[in-house]
Amino acid sequence: MAEYRVSRSGVVLEYRATLQGNAWIMDELKKGEVEISSAFTFRPDDLLVKPTQEEVENDFLFTYRFRLAVASSGYYFISGRKLDIEQDVLIAKSGVEWRRKLFVAERNISIFKRIAKLIPEAEEIIIGGKREDAIPIEVFEDLIARFPNTYEMDRYAEARVTNIIGEYIEPERDFREQYEAYLSKRKSRRSDTPLHAKELLTTEIEKFQFVRDTLKAWLKAGEKSEDQWQKALLSILPLIFPKYVAVIEKVPIDDRYTTPGKVRHREIDIALVDVNGNIDVIEIKKPEAGILLRKTPYRGNYVPTGTLSGTIMQAEKYLFHLSKGGPAAEEKITLKFRKLLPPNLRIRITNPKAMCILGRDRKDNGHQVFNEGQSGDLEVIKRKYANMIDIITYDDLLRRLDNILASLKRRKANGLDATTL
Numbered sequence: 001m002a003e004y005r006v007s008r009s010g011v012v013l014e015y016r017a018t019l020q021g022n023a024w025i026m027d028e029l030k031k032g033e034v035e036i037s038s039a040f041t042f043r044p045d046d047l048l049v050k051p052t053q054e055e056v057e058n059d060f061l062f063t064y065r066f067r068l069a070v071a072s073s074g075y076y077f078i079s080g081r082k083l084d085i086e087q088d089v090l091i092a093k094s095g096v097e098w099r100r101k102l103f104v105a106e107r108n109i110s111i112f113k114r115i116a117k118l119i120p121e122a123e124e125i126i127i128g129g130k131r132e133d134a135i136p137i138e139v140f141e142d143l144i145a146r147f148p149n150t151y152e153m154d155r156y157a158e159a160r161v162t163n164i165i166g167e168y169i170e171p172e173r174d175f176r177e178q179y180e181a182y183l184s185k186r187k188s189r190r191s192d193t194p195l196h197a198k199e200l201l202t203t204e205i206e207k208f209q210f211v212r213d214t215l216k217a218w219l220k221a222g223e224k225s226e227d228q229w230q231k232a233l234l235s236i237l238p239l240i241f242p243k244y245v246a247v248i249e250k251v252p253i254d255d256r257y258t259t260p261g262k263v264r265h266r267e268i269d270i271a272l273v274d275v276n277g278n279i280d281v282i283e284i285k286k287p288e289a290g291i292l293l294r295k296t297p298y299r300g301n302y303v304p305t306g307t308l309s310g311t312i313m314q315a316e317k318y319l320f321h322l323s324k325g326g327p328a329a330e331e332k333i334t335l336k337f338r339k340l341l342p343p344n345l346r347i348r349i350t351n352p353k354a355m356c357i358l359g360r361d362r363k364d365n366g367h368q369v370f371n372e373g374q375s376g377d378l379e380v381i382k383r384k385y386a387n388m389i390d391i392i393t394y395d396d397l398l399r400r401l402d403n404i405l406a407s408l409k410r411r412k413a414n415g416l417d418a419t420t421l
Contacts, residue, residue, distance in 0.1 A: 092128030105147035285358030315354035
């Protein structure tokens with residue numbers, strides 16, 4: 001029987017045989033080394049206290065105490081030769097329950113020998129702790145849980161035999177069917193512990209905080225021309241809308257309908273390309289509150305300004321001519337912008353949409369620009385065009401960034417996600 005005594009200085013393995021007696025251990029040590037519990041290999045100098053001759057002769061009375069691990073900078077260090085592997089092992093001082101299953105799976109399968117086959121001999125196997133190259137404790141525990149048990153291994157072996165000789169004899173039982181039935185009933189052993197990704201989430205939080213603060217600073221700084229706002233937003237839009245992988249400008253389209261019988265060559269100022277090559281149109285205007293709704297209502301309704309109506313009309317025309325271009329337009333645009341696109345990505349014109357970014361619905365102090373009636377009518381306008389055009393204010397962008405940050409912070413606090421993975 002093996003027990004683990006964990007202290008600040010290290011880990012001691014206490015072992016006393018329960019069936020064949022203890023004398024064989026000293027006999028093996030005299031030969032150079034002994035294997036204990038089908039997991040550890042010890043030499044005479046690993047033994048903390050040697051038994052007396054009387055204790056050896058009494059056989060069952062003596063408990064062997066081997067130095068298994070020594071403390072070292074937040075970890076317990078195990079020499080690889082004690083596990084019969086080339087790599088040394090470091091196990092975090094906290095968060096790990098020392099037990100036989102930490103080292104040996106069903107049928108005496110050495111867990112660390114399996115891991116050692118995947119890691120270069122010069123490297124260490126690190127479990128838990130703060131080291132960047134460590135295997136998280138949650139992942140290691142999940143690995144232990146996923147090792148097949150004896151019943152599963154028996155069913156698998158029988159299924160393999162049936163599979164090989166089943167064509168030559170008629171098996172009394174169909175072990176393949178039994179094995180498949182067992183696998184179907186077996187519950188998935190997915191860990192309830194979320195993925196260890198706090199560092200990744202921290203980086204994402206810092207990125208979106210920077211983007212949000214930058215956009216706020218731009219809005220507070222004052223006047224910019226429309227061209228300046230376009231250039232400024234295009235530098236951060238792929239971060240706010242990560243599905244887009246490329247921004248392309250002056251996209252050629254053919255207008256075959258404005259003047260019958262004549263083709264007019266036009267250009268879309270700015271377009272976005274998503275991860276699948278689909279192209280969308282974007283219109284960027286200045287962040288002014290007065291360019292969204294007319295100040296005076298028409299028959300009790302607040303209607304779009306000329307700027308908003310004109311922007312929507314322009315976007316609709318771009319979408320119309322773009323959709324009529326077909327495969328020829330796809331090829332033309334792909335060839336023109338191939339250096340800006342990821343390798344082997346081709347432009348696809350498939351129900352393109354437009355994004356119109358303009359105006360503000362909040363003041364710098366956070367107060368609403370519009371009254372309740374104006375806000376309601378603006379939402380009606382947005383929804384009217386939602387199937388083709390997204391009308392987005394600069395404050396919508398800020399709210400989107402705030403929501404992304406809130407989600408990331410919640411996921412970080414809950415270990416990647418509040419839901420169980």
